[in-house]
Amino acid sequence: MAVHHVSVTLACVSGSADTMPPPGSGMVVPPALSAIHAAVPQHGPHILTGPIAVAGAEPGDTLEVRIDAIEFGADWGFCGHRPLFGTLPEDFPNRFLSHIPIDRAANTCRLPWGMELPLQPFFGVMGVAPKPSYGVLSTKEPREHGGNLDNKQLGVGSSLILPVFVPGANFSAGDGHGVQGDGEVCINALEICLTGTFTLVLHKGGEPLRYPRGETATHFISMGMHEDLDVAMKTALREMIAFICGRSALSPDQAYQLCSLAVDFHVTQTVNGEKGVHGMLRKQLLA
Template sequence: MVDRLLKATCQTVHLGGFSAQLVPALTIDSGDRIEVETFTGFTVCDRAPAAFAPPELLEIRHNLPADRRVGQGPHLLTGPIFVRDAKPGDVLEVRLEAIWPRLSMGFNVIRPGWGALPDRFSAPALRFIELDLDANVAEFPRQSGILIPLQPFFGILGVATQEVGNSSVPPGNYGGNIDNRHLQPGARLFLPVQVPGALFSIGDGHAAQGDGEVDVTAIETAMNGRVVLVLRKDLSLTRPLAETPTHFIFMGFAETLDRALQAALEQAIAFLEQYLSLDAEEAYVFCSLAVNFHITQVVNAPRKGVHGLLSKSLLPGAIAL
């Protein structure tokens, strides 16, 4: 294992999507540990207080090269990271060792036409929210006494696809804008590799978010993290799968919540068949009895997300992925 540092600069970030055409920001071997910097708020930092927009972010905002603008999404991502010997059909294991905000401020924005209630909340609204990093809370509304615990995570963890200019907004089988708040330190995310080298990118730091992310954003903020990327040639997946210290997480993404739920449920059934030797009907019944399905997000058009949580405490023994 080699320890690497990947800072966020004009040469190591990209805007708007994923692309196999991007020059890698870093090349690593399987098992290397990377301390990574990320920024967010590319489109709002010119209107932000100084606490949110340090000189490094403003440098990126004004001088990002044209070839690092690859899609129509608003997200600024650090990467891509090229993993030697990664090939389509492999699985990239992302071990999340540590995640921490790098600034004491985040933002939330309502975008016209987006969100769960676009007709009712049709006017744009941008708010900057202070983060108390010592107490690990954010007060919202300001001076209300309502304290929201901070639970930092990366909204976007994904690999490149063959699609040119793949937008950063919708999640998919490559991962991407998953927005799953359970991907905290100690979790592992398993992503199907789509292109040689995997080309993994990370960003969209969230200091706190509720399931659904209903107004289209969380408390979005610059985030640092420490991850280990492990190439898994012994696994075969068609969509992302995650594991936390307490749960396995099954994910489904689709244009409707019904179809997203069906996709997450199918993944759960396949997992139970493979690792617990249940037949399909037994697995289906078990999911009805013991797997908790939640709305991950409803705002990353055109795909919504559903995830199912299987508690490890229900299992007769450890499952090693």
């Protein structure tokens, strides 16, 4: 049962000082981002906006995050790779940084080597506070509480459903991405400042979630995260089987076969320590 709705708008900035465009580039750094660089010691790797406490949220509840709108906060973004990071650190031992302008009117970005890509903005990091027993965590690894999911399906019109682990839930967002391929293989998407408007819906009762789930206009999404991609795949599959059984009269055996026949599993990202897999089931199959 949904017991509380609240709409929030979060202005989010991205990028450390050493990823900013050079003087004379014509690319303007948002003043808020410059102020953060000047005043805040960098522990990283992300700058998040939040947390937002949701009145009445308690451990065991579910928080539905509806992504209502996303606006660009800058006319440029960056993509880079650096030593010891990414999916192929042994093949790319040097730093390589690209600054990429966007065209808001055309909804495109132009890469330094001339290619043009359509923009598909989303927040790489959306999550609630983790289990208190975990203590202080890096924002790098996605876990049960969400966080650095880097799931490009979670754009405008989609929803992210999260388990609640602390009173108030404490939702945060950041790590704006202008466009990204599944895998995010070099460690960056088009990293860019974004402002998002979200509706936070608190759900009481029902079976507590174990992992985040997603929903778009056309698909239900299961997720799994683990340092071993095989384990992440198994988790995403088990989560999808459980979802299907909870939303239909199918048995686990039937749901397992349906996943083999009709669910598309994607590698979400391979660069966050805890790798990600997500499964996509067409909604019409459970109508």
